Amino acid sequence: MTDTLSPATTGATGRRAPSAGNLLPIIGVVVAAVAVVLPILVDDFAFNYLMSYTVITCILALTMHLLMGLAGVFSLGQAAMFGAGAYAAVVIIGQTGIDGTLGLFLVAAVGAVIGILMGLVTLRTTDLYLALTTLAFGYIVENLVRNSDWLGGPQGITGFDITFAGSYLDEPKLLYWVGLGFLYLLIVIIMSVRRSKVGRALMATRESPIAARSIGIDTRRYKLLAFGVAGAFAAVAGGLYTAYALVVDPSVFGIDLTLSVLAIAIVGGLRSMPGIIVVAIVLTYFRNSAETFGASQYVLLIYGLLIVLTLRFLPQGLGGLLTSPRVLAATRSIRARFHGGTQ
Amino acid sequence: MTVILEARGLTRKFGGLTAVDNADITVDEHALHGLIGPNGAGKTTFVNMITGVDSIDGGTVTFEGKDVTGLRSFHMASLGMARSFQTSQLFEEESVLSNVMAGRHRHIDYGFPHTFFYTPKTSRVERANRERCMALLEQLNLADDAKRLVAELPYGRRRLVEMARAIASEPSLLVLDEPAAGLPGSDVEALGETLVSLSKNGYTVLIIEHNIGLLMSICDGLTVLSEGRVIADGVPSVVRADPQVIEAYIGRSDDA
Amino acid sequence: MIRSRKFAITALAVLGVTALAGCAQPADTGDGGDGDKATFKFAVVAEETGNYAGYGTQLVAGVKAAVKDINAAGDYNFTLEPVIYDCQSDQAICVQKTRQAITSDELPVVMGPIVSVNIVPSAEVTNRAGVPHLVMAVLPALTADYDNTFRWGTQNDRSNQTVVDYVEANLKPGEDVAIVNATTDFGKGGAVIQTEQLADIGVTPALTIGHDPDQADYTPVITQLKELNPRYVLLSDSNPADVAKLLRQAKELGLESEWIGADASGSIDLAGAAAIGYKTVSPWYPTEEANSASLAEKLQAQGIEIPGWIAAMAYDATLGLAEAVATGGTTSEEIWSGLEGLSDFDGLARGDWDFSKDHMGLKSSTIATWNGTGYESVWPN
Numbered sequence A: 001m002t003d004t005l006s007p008a009t010t011g012a013t014g015r016r017a018p019s020a021g022n023l024l025p026i027i028g029v030v031v032a033a034v035a036v037v038l039p040i041l042v043d044d045f046a047f048n049y050l051m052s053y054t055v056i057t058c059i060l061a062l063t064m065h066l067l068m069g070l071a072g073v074f075s076l077g078q079a080a081m082f083g084a085g086a087y088a089a090v091v092i093i094g095q096t097g098i099d100g101t102l103g104l105f106l107v108a109a110v111g112a113v114i115g116i117l118m119g120l121v122t123l124r125t126t127d128l129y130l131a132l133t134t135l136a137f138g139y140i141v142e143n144l145v146r147n148s149d150w151l152g153g154p155q156g157i158t159g160f161d162i163t164f165a166g167s168y169l170d171e172p173k174l175l176y177w178v179g180l181g182f183l184y185l186l187i188v189i190i191m192s193v194r195r196s197k198v199g200r201a202l203m204a205t206r207e208s209p210i211a212a213r214s215i216g217i218d219t220r221r222y223k224l225l226a227f228g229v230a231g232a233f234a235a236v237a238g239g240l241y242t243a244y245a246l247v248v249d250p251s252v253f254g255i256d257l258t259l260s261v262l263a264i265a266i267v268g269g270l271r272s273m274p275g276i277i278v279v280a281i282v283l284t285y286f287r288n289s290a291e292t293f294g295a296s297q298y299v300l301l302i303y304g305l306l307i308v309l310t311l312r313f314l315p316q317g318l319g320g321l322l323t324s325p326r327v328l329a330a331t332r333s334i335r336a337r338f339h340g341g342t343q
Numbered sequence B: 001m002t003v004i005l006e007a008r009g010l011t012r013k014f015g016g017l018t019a020v021d022n023a024d025i026t027v028d029e030h031a032l033h034g035l036i037g038p039n040g041a042g043k044t045t046f047v048n049m050i051t052g053v054d055s056i057d058g059g060t061v062t063f064e065g066k067d068v069t070g071l072r073s074f075h076m077a078s079l080g081m082a083r084s085f086q087t088s089q090l091f092e093e094e095s096v097l098s099n100v101m102a103g104r105h106r107h108i109d110y111g112f113p114h115t116f117f118y119t120p121k122t123s124r125v126e127r128a129n130r131e132r133c134m135a136l137l138e139q140l141n142l143a144d145d146a147k148r149l150v151a152e153l154p155y156g157r158r159r160l161v162e163m164a165r166a167i168a169s170e171p172s173l174l175v176l177d178e179p180a181a182g183l184p185g186s187d188v189e190a191l192g193e194t195l196v197s198l199s200k201n202g203y204t205v206l207i208i209e210h211n212i213g214l215l216m217s218i219c220d221g222l223t224v225l226s227e228g229r230v231i232a233d234g235v236p237s238v239v240r241a242d243p244q245v246i247e248a249y250i251g252r253s254d255d256a
Numbered sequence C: 001m002i003r004s005r006k007f008a009i010t011a012l013a014v015l016g017v018t019a020l021a022g023c024a025q026p027a028d029t030g031d032g033g034d035g036d037k038a039t040f041k042f043a044v045v046a047e048e049t050g051n052y053a054g055y056g057t058q059l060v061a062g063v064k065a066a067v068k069d070i071n072a073a074g075d076y077n078f079t080l081e082p083v084i085y086d087c088q089s090d091q092a093i094c095v096q097k098t099r100q101a102i103t104s105d106e107l108p109v110v111m112g113p114i115v116s117v118n119i120v121p122s123a124e125v126t127n128r129a130g131v132p133h134l135v136m137a138v139l140p141a142l143t144a145d146y147d148n149t150f151r152w153g154t155q156n157d158r159s160n161q162t163v164v165d166y167v168e169a170n171l172k173p174g175e176d177v178a179i180v181n182a183t184t185d186f187g188k189g190g191a192v193i194q195t196e197q198l199a200d201i202g203v204t205p206a207l208t209i210g211h212d213p214d215q216a217d218y219t220p221v222i223t224q225l226k227e228l229n230p231r232y233v234l235l236s237d238s239n240p241a242d243v244a245k246l247l248r249q250a251k252e253l254g255l256e257s258e259w260i261g262a263d264a265s266g267s268i269d270l271a272g273a274a275a276i277g278y279k280t281v282s283p284w285y286p287t288e289e290a291n292s293a294s295l296a297e298k299l300q301a302q303g304i305e306i307p308g309w310i311a312a313m314a315y316d317a318t319l320g321l322a323e324a325v326a327t328g329g330t331t332s333e334e335i336w337s338g339l340e341g342l343s344d345f346d347g348l349a350r351g352d353w354d355f356s357k358d359h360m361g362l363k364s365s366t367i368a369t370w371n372g373t374g375y376e377s378v379w380p381n
């Protein structure tokens, strides 16, 4: 995927595509490979579960990246998609007994439908109204579930087994690897989309819908596409969560989850996949071990503070630093000095 | 000569105000057609209706022989009608190249799975399109700015980028809403040359402009709009002599 | 556009986070043991911070108070050491902490958390691992669905039964009973159980009124009740503010019926003088009686202002656990059988713990009347 086009670059004027970014793909591949063997290196039952949970969080956070960062749709409906996926997984895989290899894709389909519905309902709204409408979606689905006896009502469902390729996903390593597989699939899709026609269409839809339409981009279609893909993966994250939590109850629709993922996405940078992944890992670990840092009663305050500080000082999030002109200039000068010194 | 665009009896009302009143326009293929009129005459509203940006209260639009009345803007664009806007509508936080590449949307013909998985085909088509866009930027003297963010460009260059994006879609009709507004004299001249060369290359252009001198010298046909109505239509030399046109413009300068 | 979106993000995020950041309270770790004796460590997973911190801190206080007393008494050949995990009222963390406790930290027994969305997955974890689990939540499924759970408390159908027993003993011929319930899961469930249990003693509620939560005015409910003038109003409502409003408006409108409700913590404070005479059902009360008063004092010494039944149950559970370890042993299986060996076990909160037949600990709850300054036990008498 190298950029074969090499236009004559003139002096270092203005903000340009980051040259320091050339290292990123290599780092990315190495990190991805290490992530695969990690549970073998760190063989601890509970820690492996924590890793699975982190992967689930990463998937969910990246669906926000897709919707908010790429499509510019300020949706807070993640909980509806995630929760629907959780219940779908329990019904499809846990109760009906369809194996996860097929079942998780059915779960994804359910999520995609919920996502597209959410998209259809909110097509004409933007910003705050869209956020509130998508948020309301979570409440609606939660209410439906609470009042459905066959879904366990307010108590939820327990005592099911999520399987994948015939094995129970209550083995944390397996759960982690399955989650990682879906995470990598999502990463590949997002990276491909960003470099292709669809990514430009999403960009255009986000930056100026009027202009997008004037060059033949059906903005509604691309918004729905983003909702569909985000819904599918958020639902898979929800499905995997049931294998992690061993139960499913209406709390999967809670706003806490949406807000903590929103915090991750904002701090990491809505537009930056690496930023979001790094922050998802760090914050999930931090939250889980907050006790050891003596910070558990401040966790949510810290989240809030991080959001406010990020919006104030790093509107592009941590990921924005990767492409910030100042940081690029600094790395260039360091590199120049380094080369100068060795020659 | 074949007619590429024909609008008949177009009407648009905003509350009590009839912004465009029963207006007609006919644009020939490969022509450079000007649309002029005093401020608030309804020019933008008129082309907004033609290009599907605004809804239509009455009348019909025929494009390349097909009735396209009331089609949405993206649909018009995919049929080959591209446009620029009076107040620029750019993808500000993106590079010039990426703005122009977006313009090629309707020509990039791969679908799933090539959109979701970057395949050799994706790579091939993307490269070919990028090269076309670079060539276009070269022609418009924008190549040096290809990787710069649009938000950072000076005003004149931004106008040019917006035009480039529309041209990149290889439209059969290019609609430009005041592309010369706010440009310094030398740039206006260059713009005129660009328009002429576009028309020589087979493009059809419908251009709204206040710079009558520019239009008189380059246009094949002119339509004059005043208070929502078409008051003159024809070749520049005839339109220039039309007493109604003179009055509309003199009336306006009296006000000013 | 960009600016308004940014504003929306900030506004929502800040709103949400501050809303959630409520009721957080500090937590510290358990104290270490005595020098020469062996130390027995057990896991306490509690919602010490977050939305349910009110419950989690009660649990931890009860455990700490009991551990302090047991270690000071020195009756056992081991010292107790609770390993406390704050699961921040978050389901995912509660599950994770339970796993960590029984696998990485190899603890043989778990106590808590309290709230059902947290305790159920936690019990699912211990159940799959065959680890005994001491629970307090009122939900019947917790002991019905899992064989490794030991209920240190009263499950809600037994609390309702206690209310019905009380009614049966006191209702005179010609007197009526009315049921008032919130139209929530808790309220509707309670009303259904009470109606069934009343049917068993041959009483049909003369009136059943459901009300939506968070209403400003409950006058229509009270007016309906006044027309009937029942002897008892059985209340199933877990929202303290609503309970307080009902009590206050009942007093204002001169309704003379006696209210018997579930313990909706905080409602008595909110109702003020109108709460005088209000009867509640709960496994334990801080009353004037000797045992109860001394337990309340111990719990207050652990830093909780108003000791509730959760803290008291946690105190007894810790006593029971120590006994089970002494009689059974320190492995999960030994503790399990040690707990099942507890019958007629005397705690400080309750003197009638029995796990030998089932894992439900208590047969009944208790009823007390609020007299304006404290609780007076009225049932069992």
Ligand SMILES: Nc1ncnc2c1ncn2[C@@H]1O[C@H](COP(=O)(O)OP(=O)(O)OP(=O)(O)O)[C@@H](O)[C@H]1O
Pocket: B014, B017, B019, B037, B038, B039, B040, B041, B042, B043, B044, B045, B046, B086
């Ligand atoms: N969305 C709208 N709502 C209400 N009135 C409008 C709207 N758009 C345009 N108008 C009115 O319609 C009339 C025509 O406006 P239009 O923008 O089409 O004129 P124009 O010829 O393009 O003017 P200019 O040369 O200043 O660009 C004006 O009086 C304007 O105020």
Ligand SMILES: [Mg+2]
Pocket: B043, B044, B045, B086
């Ligand atoms: Mg105009």
